[in-house]
Amino acid sequence: MSRIRATYLVACDAHAAQDRADAIRVEQSVEMPLAGVHDRRILEDIVGQVESVEPAGDGRFRIVIGLASATARPGIAQLMNMLYGNTSLHADVELLDADFPDEVAAGFAGPRHGVSGLRRLTGVGAGPITCTALKPQGSSVEVLAGLCHDFASAGIHIIKDDHGLSDQAYSPFIQRLRACQAAVRRANAGRGAREGEGSLYAPSLAGTPRQVYEQARLSREEGVKIVLVAPMLLGLPVFEELVAEHLGPECAVLAHPAMGGGARIAPPLLFGKLFRMLGADAVIFTGYGGRFAYTRERCRDIAEAARAPLHDMKPAMPVPAGGMKLERVDELVDFYGPDTMLLIGGDLLIAGEQLLARGREFAEKVASRG
Amino acid sequence: MSRIRATYLVACDAHAAQDRADAIRVEQSVEMPLAGVHDRRILEDIVGQVESVEPAGDGRFRIVIGLASATARPGIAQLMNMLYGNTSLHADVELLDADFPDEVAAGFAGPRHGVSGLRRLTGVGAGPITCTALKPQGSSVEVLAGLCHDFASAGIHIIKDDHGLSDQAYSPFIQRLRACQAAVRRANAGRGAREGEGSLYAPSLAGTPRQVYEQARLSREEGVKIVLVAPMLLGLPVFEELVAEHLGPECAVLAHPAMGGGARIAPPLLFGKLFRMLGADAVIFTGYGGRFAYTRERCRDIAEAARAPLHDMKPAMPVPAGGMKLERVDELVDFYGPDTMLLIGGDLLIAGEQLLARGREFAEKVASRG
Numbered sequence: 036m037s038r039i040r041a042t043y044l045v046a047c048d049a050h051a052a053q054d055r056a057d058a059i060r061v062e063q064s065v066e067m068p069l070a071g072v073h074d075r076r077i078l079e080d081i082v083g084q085v086e087s088v089e090p091a092g093d094g095r096f097r098i099v100i101g102l103a104s105a106t107a108r109p110g111i112a113q114l115m116n117m118l119y120g121n122t123s124l125h126a127d128v129e130l131l132d133a134d135f136p137d138e139v140a141a142g143f144a145g146p147r148h149g150v151s152g153l154r155r156l157t158g159v160g161a162g163p164i165t166c167t168a169l170k171p172q173g174s175s176v177e178v179l180a181g182l183c184h185d186f187a188s189a190g191i192h193i194i195k196d197d198h199g200l201s202d203q204a205y206s207p208f209i210q211r212l213r214a215c216q217a218a219v220r221r222a223n224a225g226r227g228a229r230e231g232e233g234s235l236y237a238p239s240l241a242g243t244p245r246q247v248y249e250q251a252r253l254s255r256e257e258g259v260k261i262v263l264v265a266p267m268l269l270g271l272p273v274f275e276e277l278v279a280e281h282l283g284p285e286c287a288v289l290a291h292p293a294m295g296g297g298a299r300i301a302p303p304l305l306f307g308k309l310f311r312m313l314g315a316d317a318v319i320f321t322g323y324g325g326r327f328a329y330t331r332e333r334c335r336d337i338a339e340a341a342r343a344p345l346h347d348m349k350p351a352m353p354v355p356a357g358g359m360k361l362e363r364v365d366e367l368v369d370f371y372g373p374d375t376m377l378l379i380g381g382d383l384l385i386a387g388e389q390l391l392a393r394g395r396e397f398a399e400k401v402a403s404r405g
Numbered sequence: 406m407s408r409i410r411a412t413y414l415v416a417c418d419a420h421a422a423q424d425r426a427d428a429i430r431v432e433q434s435v436e437m438p439l440a441g442v443h444d445r446r447i448l449e450d451i452v453g454q455v456e457s458v459e460p461a462g463d464g465r466f467r468i469v470i471g472l473a474s475a476t477a478r479p480g481i482a483q484l485m486n487m488l489y490g491n492t493s494l495h496a497d498v499e500l501l502d503a504d505f506p507d508e509v510a511a512g513f514a515g516p517r518h519g520v521s522g523l524r525r526l527t528g529v530g531a532g533p534i535t536c537t538a539l540k541p542q543g544s545s546v547e548v549l550a551g552l553c554h555d556f557a558s559a560g561i562h563i564i565k566d567d568h569g570l571s572d573q574a575y576s577p578f579i580q581r582l583r584a585c586q587a588a589v590r591r592a593n594a595g596r597g598a599r600e601g602e603g604s605l606y607a608p609s610l611a612g613t614p615r616q617v618y619e620q621a622r623l624s625r626e627e628g629v630k631i632v633l634v635a636p637m638l639l640g641l642p643v644f645e646e647l648v649a650e651h652l653g654p655e656c657a658v659l660a661h662p663a664m665g666g667g668a669r670i671a672p673p674l675l676f677g678k679l680f681r682m683l684g685a686d687a688v689i690f691t692g693y694g695g696r697f698a699y700t701r702e703r704c705r706d707i708a709e710a711a712r713a714p715l716h717d718m719k720p721a722m723p724v725p726a727g728g729m730k731l732e733r734v735d736e737l738v739d740f741y742g743p744d745t746m747l748l749i750g751g752d753l754l755i756a757g758e759q760l761l762a763r764g765r766e767f768a769e770k771v772a773s774r775g
Contacts, residue, residue: 074548124697321494
């Protein structure tokens, strides 16, 4: 019987590690005392197996459990349930990684565009892709569309909604969608960009499934080529269904980490692997040196997970963000490499009147590294 | 302008606490340097406000931020985004509580049945309601339906699917639904229970939104009166839409904590308040003294949150679970009080041949406390 290899990091005493492993293999499979399980097939094929227990430093243990693939379907809801459902309630257990047999991975399509598709979409043959965000929350549609026009005129490749923009009264989704998409078109025309080579506007889709699918339909109608979604806010099963059934094959996906609760599911697994399996073409994460405390090592792990070979899935593009500054472009490109999207928001917006010039500086600085 | 009061628990040095509060109020509102925000209305009405910063012991600070209600809509996805979206990525920040102004709470219906509705459904006028679970994972439909018949014959009020049961090949949802519902009906008739007074089967709904809504439709067709859902596995927005649009007014909801990742959103808030706001009539949580490390104090807080006055919403019934034992019934009733559902699964299932007798013991022991 095929098994998923799930790796947990457990903070516990050395003498308790084996017992913790035994508890996890039961909790994440039959979830009842084995003394009450009399069916031999269930004991052999369904109950989780402890594959290894090893010290991981800092009083923690790396525990690998083999989970029966047959229990972990269908879909991402049940996969997460078996990987981490009840065990997430133990504050001292982190879900560190998971390796899936091909038959489980086959249930997930991965990015439809990936790195090469994003290069086609943006016309960036080599080097990093640039991205910025429409802020602040509370701005009117007119203000946001004006920013969008400036950023597109500056030549920034992807202009995304701030993930806080939803369908608020001061900026209704449909009006913002139409105004920003029109602004980008005008700016692209103004720069003489050829069809399919100008800047792209990425609206943020959020709400209940019905609302999100309607937003996806409207976005397709308006010719949107890339959308922003926060899978942990929508729910992973909504993300799964959105990509598979509602976005259409042409539209790329930029995944936002909001509600990712970094500390309990390891970010390289959640953002680099799981979001990608569900179809994220690019994954935003909080880069070192910004407003968040991720280390360089963690950031490298996320970026590598997004691009590493994974069954026959396309690589996704890593997007370090969260307080990145224009002055760091060279350092970021050196660190993350060319198959990267650089997202700078606030550090362009503080330029005020000089926004267009600062946006151009960003675009040109990155282009020089192509 | 109306504001939500969000309370965070932050582990930091005393001299850094005010700066952390300032960072959170910006991160959870405009998410950009305030130097770049020139619109006075946004600065006054939209940017978060620090309401208080107080030591909370153990090197932690209790920080209360006023978040503009206008930013946190529509729906639960955007509410969670503004409460904890990016800040969840800081491993040292817990979302401890949130108080909502009436205009925000009005967007959420709360339990449709609540404590009194569950009493009507089960015919238990006073005292706790009993609940058990169909296990183990990997069992065939026939085995599960057989267990269901035994538990119903024993007089246990609610018999729920193990939350690990989904739509696996060895136990397809629709077959399990029909077989278990039929088994409960047969057992109720065998006990001479009047219509609407016998045991209830609660199928577990899981998958993508489309799959879950179809499962809800099938459940209604089969006359199901209560379902089990794990809101954090489905995604809170799916839970929101499921209750509002797909379950029908007659069907009660038992919420499961899987993937609740207890340590980062305080369980009394997540299970006791937010699940309830979205329509959970009863909320399962891991009780002290079982397989999980919740303290008595935490359990009391969850139970109180579920039943405390909350705008004009019905109270929900707390359901301590996760390794509860028959021998503890009296202690649990003393601790949680009569408006409680007691969920015992594995400790009945280990009885094997004696299952029916042990189930009866559970039912009678609890009834004697009515």
